[in-house]
Amino acid sequence: MEDNNTFETDLIHAIFKLVWSRRALERQMLEGTDALDCEVGAGTSKKNRPTSANANALKLSCELLRNFVTEAVQRAATIAEAEGADKIEATHLERILPQLLLDF
Template sequence: MAGQKRQVEGEGGKEIEAAKEQQEKQEVWREKKNLETVIKLLSSSFKEDKTRLSGDAALLMAELLKVFVQEAAVRSQKQAESEDCDQVDIEHFEKILPQLLLDF
């Protein structure tokens, strides 16, 4: 009986390992896609074809955008709560936007 229990735990451990590995691959893929999107957005505003964007600059901008969006979501949620709303609407976002832009 103890041998069977160890075997089941071992198989379960393999499944957990595989699930973690799959999740890590998905996160890497998402980060790569997000970075590609940021590079395209920034590159589209370049006036000269010679202008280049370093990898570090793209990573920094991607992180800045991530923090900006998270902060906008949190502030919008707090605004909705202050108005006793159960759902965040565009009006809540519009109310927090001016101060958010000043803070960034």
């Protein structure tokens, strides 16, 4: 596995943290702030603990994303080539996306 051809773990970790924080805010909005204040031992609650990922999980996530993007580009290129197009357009990606998501 070549490290030069994969996503940076810091980038993927930052994306994960952004998603985790948004979901935490959504949960707070749905539950209301009073529900968290009334909870006994709120500091140790699973809901309030910061979410993290270990280094191996981040490396694996980077590799999975690299494989996913590579496969998407290859499939879209095949469709574009069959249509005689020189560039991959958004419509090519739209056509391959349903099966790609089922395969992954």
